[in-house]
Amino acid sequence: MKYLYFILHLFTVSFPLLRSFEPRIKYAKKWNALFIGIAITGAFFIAWDILFTRIGVWGFNSRYLMGVYIFNLPIEEILFFITVPFASVFIYECVIYFLPRIQTNKFIKINTGLIGFLLLIFAVLNFDRLYTFWNFLFAGIFLIYTGINNPDWLGKFWTAYLIHLVPFVLVNGVLTGYGLEEPIVWYNNEENLGIRLITIPIEDTMYALLLLLMNVTFYEKFKQTTKQNP
Numbered sequence: 185m186k187y188l189y190f191i192l193h194l195f196t197v198s199f200p201l202l203r204s205f206e207p208r209i210k211y212a213k214k215w216n217a218l219f220i221g222i223a224i225t226g227a228f229f230i231a232w233d234i235l236f237t238r239i240g241v242w243g244f245n246s247r248y249l250m251g252v253y254i255f256n257l258p259i260e261e262i263l264f265f266i267t268v269p270f271a272s273v274f275i276y277e278c279v280i281y282f283l284p285r286i287q288t289n290k291f292i293k294i295n296t297g298l299i300g301f302l303l304l305i306f307a308v309l310n311f312d313r314l315y316t317f318w319n320f321l322f323a324g325i326f327l328i329y330t331g332i333n334n335p336d337w338l339g340k341f342w343t344a345y346l347i348h349l350v351p352f353v354l355v356n357g358v359l360t361g362y363g364l365e366e367p368i369v370w371y372n373n374e375e376n377l378g379i380r381l382i383t384i385p386i387e388d389t390m391y392a393l394l395l396l397l398m399n400v401t402f403y404e405k406f407k408q409t410t411k412q413n414p
Contacts, residue, residue: 188248189260189368192355193267200274209277214407218273221402226265229395232318233257241314241375248368269399271351272392276344276400280337288339293331296338300327303390314375319387323394330397341400345393352392356384 204211211218234255236242244258252259279286303324310316330338360383361367371385379386 185248186250189258189359190250190263192358192368193260193263196267196271196351196355200271203274209274209281211274211277214277214403217403217406217409218270220406221273221399222266222269224402225269225395225398228398229265230255230257230262233261236315239314240372242369242371245366245368245370247366248364265395268355269395272344272348272396273399273403275348276341276396276403279340279344279347283340283343286339286343288334288336292339292342293334296342297328297331300324300329300331303327310377313377315371315385315387316376319391319394323390323397326394326397326401330401335401335404337400337404341397344400345396348392348396349389352389353381353384356388356392357382360384360388 200211203209204215234257237244237257244261249258249260254262301324303320307317307320307324310320358364359368360371360380362383367383376385376387381389
């Protein structure tokens with residue numbers, strides 16, 4: 185059981201890693217841009233994770249951990265910000281290849297900003313719940329910023345996000361205790377809304393959105409830089 189969290193990482197990256205070298209998606213050729221984006225986004229999320237773990241917003245069950253810690257976080261939690269973006273951006277690249285007709289339009293732009301604005305309202309209304317407040321605040325700000333910039337990949341991002349919710353529910357469901365005697369990652373319900381999607385705090389859906397959106401934003405930025413400077 186001590187390897188369960190690590191096994192989830194192997195499950196997460198196995199398919200996209202195996203398909204990274206196939207000639208259509210050519211994911212491996214874009215790894216330079218990908219890992220720069222993962223590093224920048226990961227630094228932000230790891231700092232957030234360290235603080236929230238320290239003050240008890242969430243924590244980790246040693247029963248399912250290998251026992252290696254970095255910055256007082258289990259190594260498996262650090263890997264989360266590598267393996268999950270790696271797999272999620274792969275889904276995004278598949279959307280680009282297989283669904284090229286999906287475009288960004290005014291409707292998507294407006295609704296991106298609107299969702300961001302609604303998240304800011306929810307954040308203010310729940311300022312006393314740390315996970316809800318900061319999660320919705322960060323996601324809301326980044327969505328508004330993205331909506332204003334209206335990048336041409338925004339429509340494909342939303343499609344990838346919706347698709348990635350399927351493996352998200354599978355993996356995060358196990359992390360939060362589905363099918364287990366105890367959760368791998370526990371949450372202090374005083375710091376969230378207490379609403380669960382099966383076993384997953386509803387806030388995690390916005391956490392996943394922010395994680396993917398930041399990674400795609402930096403990924404696209406550095407992917408274009410790589411094209412300009414071969």
